[in-house]
Amino acid sequence: MGKTRYLLAAFALAAGAAVQEKPHDKDHMQHPHDGFMQGHMHHATAKGVLLAQADDGQRITLRIGPMKLPAHTSHMKMPQPADLMWKVPISGWLLAYHPKLVDANGGAVPGIVLHHVAFWNENRPDFLCPNKEEHIFGAGSELTDWAEIPGFGYRVEQGDRIRIETMVHNPTASSYDAAYLEVAIPYRDASSTPLKSVYPAWMDVTACGHSGYDLPIGPSEKSGNVTVKYDGVLLGVGGHMHDYAKQVTLEDATQKANVATLDAKTDGKGQLISMPIKMFFEQGGCKLAAGDQLKITAAYDNTSGTMLPDGAMGIVVGYFVPADDAAVANLRHKTSAIAKN
Numbered sequence: 001m002g003k004t005r006y007l008l009a010a011f012a013l014a015a016g017a018a019v020q021e022k023p024h025d026k027d028h029m030q031h032p033h034d035g036f037m038q039g040h041m042h043h044a045t046a047k048g049v050l051l052a053q054a055d056d057g058q059r060i061t062l063r064i065g066p067m068k069l070p071a072h073t074s075h076m077k078m079p080q081p082a083d084l085m086w087k088v089p090i091s092g093w094l095l096a097y098h099p100k101l102v103d104a105n106g107g108a109v110p111g112i113v114l115h116h117v118a119f120w121n122e123n124r125p126d127f128l129c130p131n132k133e134e135h136i137f138g139a140g141s142e143l144t145d146w147a148e149i150p151g152f153g154y155r156v157e158q159g160d161r162i163r164i165e166t167m168v169h170n171p172t173a174s175s176y177d178a179a180y181l182e183v184a185i186p187y188r189d190a191s192s193t194p195l196k197s198v199y200p201a202w203m204d205v206t207a208c209g210h211s212g213y214d215l216p217i218g219p220s221e222k223s224g225n226v227t228v229k230y231d232g233v234l235l236g237v238g239g240h241m242h243d244y245a246k247q248v249t250l251e252d253a254t255q256k257a258n259v260a261t262l263d264a265k266t267d268g269k270g271q272l273i274s275m276p277i278k279m280f281f282e283q284g285g286c287k288l289a290a291g292d293q294l295k296i297t298a299a300y301d302n303t304s305g306t307m308l309p310d311g312a313m314g315i316v317v318g319y320f321v322p323a324d325d326a327a328v329a330n331l332r333h334k335t336s337a338i339a340k341n
């Protein structure tokens, strides 16, 4: 996919439109949905971080900021943005997600300051783990670009509530006064030629529990299983892991088939550089059958010399196309039915 074009001027037009901020539960900033982000942590809340959006008719660009990022500040010490709510302004399909970090003048800010961003659709449960909201997009410091898959999209209805969790830190020696996270989202309006719906599949070594787990010293391996309840195909998969990652694999244990082996790329110190993406859609996708047990295994080699509490995740992320779309489409509900604890 080509790199995203940005329409900074459009933000001026959008100023004041669709800007909202939802206060976060301040003294209990664990992530109650137990998802992608690290939970069970207490952070100060960063003030004045807003969500703005610009829509040029083909792509919506969300802009989250400003975020003040002093040099050498861990994510525990850094005040974190409150959850922000994006009310989807169109009915149609979201096609891709292109994240980017910039300063107030549009200059580049290194991806390393992004600890995590996660988008959750409060109007849909996850089709594999109904105890969670549908997690439609996520990225870390690698700024994973979620490319468009021609002919497919993620169906949304106008007014859908997408909760955006952002966590930042700054391990670099440079301070950033006003950093912005931009996510460009090309879309297709519901009135144009219909697309096939895809659903994000998060296949996690912790199954449907909290994604983070403690990383022991040295080599380690963790496995978990989830059951697919629908026939369908996986179009492709990527991986999400943390520093000291080696590999994450996905097997269809029922069919005794390896679906994907994703080798992490790390630097000499074990810092994660990237995870590969494997696409199957040109071969018609990787077939899964209702009832299949999927087994996920994550391998790490923690060379830091200490156990890292909540330091690991092992997730294979894919796009799933059900054989019977209605069955999965009907999981939608009007308001969030997921209990907020």
Ligand SMILES: [Cu+2]
Residues within 6 Å of the ligand: 036, 037, 038, 240, 241, 242, 313
């Ligand atoms: Cu993670």
